[in-house]
Amino acid sequence: MTSFRKTAAQNVPDGFDLGSHPKVAIIVETTIPPVSRANLRMYWLAREIIAQKKALVNMIAPSRDLGSRASYFTEWIWMNQYPGFGKSLYGALRLPVRIWHFLASIISIVVLEAWYRRSGARGFCAVHAWNPLAGMAAVVAGWLIRRPVFLDFTDFYSDIARTDMPLLAKPLVWMENLVLGRARNVFVVSDVMREHLIVNKGLPPEKVVVVPDGTDAQTFRPGLDGAAVRRKLGIADETPLIIFHGDIKHDDGVDVLLNVLAEVVKTRPDTRLLILGGGGPYFDGVIKPMIESLGLAQHIVSPGWIPHNEVPAYVNACDVGAMTLRATLNHDNYLSFKLFEYWACGLPVVVTRLKAIGRIVKDGENGLVCPSEDVAAYAAAFLRLIEDRELARRMGAAGRELVEREYDWRAIMKKEVALYTPEVLDLSSR
CATH class of the missing domain: 3.40.50.2000 (Glycogen Phosphorylase B;)
Incomplete structure (x- = not known):
């Protein structure tokens, strides 16, 4: 001692x-x-x-x-x-x-x-x-x-x-x-x-x-240099960019998100999905082969895990936060760090209709809410936010205000x- x-x-x-x-x-x-x-x-x-x-x-x-x-x-x-x-x-x-x-x-x-x-x-x-x-x-x-x-x-x-x-x-x-x-x-x-x-x-x-x-609302905040991240990733400023951030397991619904992306790019072929994180047997054994089978390789950007202090700039580089979670016992009861990090950076979100998350994500106010595994509904929601930038801005601002008030x-x-x-x-x- x-x-x-x-x-x-x-x-x-x-x-x-x-x-x-x-x-x-x-x-x-x-x-x-x-x-x-x-x-x-x-x-x-x-x-x-x-x-x-x-x-x-x-x-x-x-x-x-x-x-x-x-x-x-x-x-x-x-x-x-x-x-x-x-x-x-x-x-x-x-x-x-x-x-x-x-x-x-x-x-x-x-x-x-x-x-x-x-x-x-x-x-x-x-x-x-x-x-x-x-x-x-x-x-x-x-x-x-x-x-x-x-x-x-x-x-x-x-x-x-x-x-x-x-x-x-x-x-x-x-x-x-x-x-x-x-x-x-x-x-x-x-x-x-x-x-x-x-x-x-x-x-x-x-x-x-x-x-x-x-989340830490001082670290995750709007106005960080997302443009520099886009340049690093080779993504043009005007390209619609959806983000999924975090570990990837079956219940996280990333396979659902890939099917959604396949529908979105039919209307907006310039759309990209940033998968920040991933890794592990499920990602390598299920998600990677699915990306190839759906012909989505050119629409996916996957830098893997990055240092935590770099994550806010990557979120700022994106336009919409994705949470296509499966409705499970766990997801009905829990809250997700992703939700608060997206909101804290001023991003609008597309989320699954779940019990606990549904009490704070108000459809049409601070996010868009879809039934679990409903590919058509998710695709329509992402396209709505991609096409209507003012709606996306208002929803992201409402999410940021809620984080500052209650979730720091x-x-x-x-x-x-x-x-x-x-x-x-x-x-x-x-």
Whole structure:
């Protein structure tokens, strides 16, 4: 602990003390600065805990590979890396990788707590995690060190696994139920999800708190140099450009979007689709062959994954944001980062008619809403926004205004941090 104190002393913000302040352990799946949806939410949680000077934050995460392991400070988040395989998180060996990360997260928290206690410093007051597997690690670690667990439950992973990893669907239902039952508080992203957990999972209403997803409205904003991105990608300024941003799985409906694009280019052959992200077995095994079979290669621009800080300029380069999601249990309950990032950059959106998203996307006001997998309806919606630039501008502006008012992380996370009451903070021990 002595070496930690020496290393950290230069970074301690005003009003903090390493020994006397409680700690919060936050389990994440990749390193900070954030590069994934999970980390973004947890990153903003950590920032708000620190901004309110309630506690110091230990983020527990795998290293990208064994050679890159390091512990470091960023914005006074102490990133505690264990030897891991973060770059293989979505690869063919993801199951054994995740199992090791699960075990290593637990070990890391127990070791850190023992370290704090031995040095006479206050230890952890709580363990916080996102998604079922990290949540399960938090439950085990919390039980071992006798601390409460907070869970951000933003997706039904058991429902996602139904098509991605069907053999894991039932075990994930069991894991979700266990973690939901053991957590002190469960933070969900929509009223629809809260209602589902209360009615179908039997959770007490006071246990389930709605804290929506959002975005950083200062980073994702209109007016960035989208023209430079178009030049880099070889796309003319006047070319209609639709964007899909994020991971690609069956339920995300990118195959539906390709069929929609095939219809759109019959009317507007100059239209292009920017696929920002993708990768993985589904993208390589299903989406790429489908692009060829539909003859869409010249209409698709796919630079793959790019650094997160470059994403806003790419979104600014586009005209319409696409969310042709399939209507599933998970999609009916969740909110999408894509939606808020598109809106924050002033883009109009075309989305699927879903329960939770449908409560904030108002058809004809801040987006166009279509039935799930209705290719003709989606195509008509995209063409409407491509042809009517004033309508597209008004819808994008309405989305931007809504993000500024209700879905910026800086305001959103205050509600979650409010659950770190003096009673919880006092659970940390010397």
